[in-house]
Amino acid sequence: MPANPLTHFNPQGQAQMVDVGEKTETHRQAMASGCILMQPETLARIVEGSASKGDVLGVARIAAIQGAKRTSELIPLCHPIALTKVSVDFAIDNEANSVHCTARAECFGRTGVEMEALCAASIGLLTIYDMCKAVDRGMRIESLRLLEKIGGKSGHWTAG
Secondary structure, three states: OOOOOOOOEOOOOOEOOOOOOOOOOEEEEEEEEEEEEOOHHHHHHHHHOOOOOOOHHHHHHHHHHHHHHOHHHHOOOOOOOOEEEEEEEEEEEOOOOEEEEEEEEEEEEOOOOHHHHHHHHHHHHHHHHHHHOOOOOOOEEEEEEEEEEEOOOOOOEEOO
16 A cells, blocks of 8 residues: 555645646546435326426536536536546436436546536436426435546546
């Protein structure tokens, strides 16, 4: 294990942006997911497309992609990354009255895209909340997590 495994801190304990200048450019991918739980009536509105603000999942997908693209503006020590692909999928779970969001981010670069995938999933779920809060303020966002990352020095990692 390195002397300081928390790479966003210098030896004096001050925050720093990690120097990735010497790292090799590789194809990098990450996948993250989360879900939002809600009342059955709220889920029905989303599925039927009858939410007062329109196509909830369509707007949430665009917001999630936009969130991935703006991650470095939201997370202070993230590097701006030239993303080559962002995809966002939503799955309806009628039994749990929830919507699951899975976001994937890719680039060819010197640092990973885990934060971009996590940010995309977060923003997608927050957009669903925003669009439906007038009818269900008790919605809960849960289980946001990284599922997989591929590329870079540390290689391939998957959640257990």
